[in-house]
Amino acid sequence: MSDGLLMVPFFLDERQGNVVSGAGTAFFAPGRAGASLALQRYLEFEDQTFASAEISSITHRNADGSDTSISVAPGGQVGRVDAVGIAFDDAMSSVTVFVEGQSTVVQWVLQVIFF
16 A cells, blocks of 8 residues: 555443453555554543553565564553554554453544555
């Protein structure tokens, strides 16, 4: 893919006090890209509200056409200081985002910039 921008929203809507988590993957034509995760909206419903999101893996397209999954950060560890919100690769073809939260409604936007 040549120069451009791809924006993919990720939502978490949990208002009952349960801890929920999930992952989503954005696939695109391989290219030199940088991906970042930005918070767009955050609503709290209780004292114990939390939300967390990170880029958990990317896929690198090899010269032979095969893909290599690159783990960027392990999901499932709330409040980690080293949560990853940005990743770069010369032949990126997908980004996986891990989200979790409790008593909250949150929207993040994954931005993939091709250069």
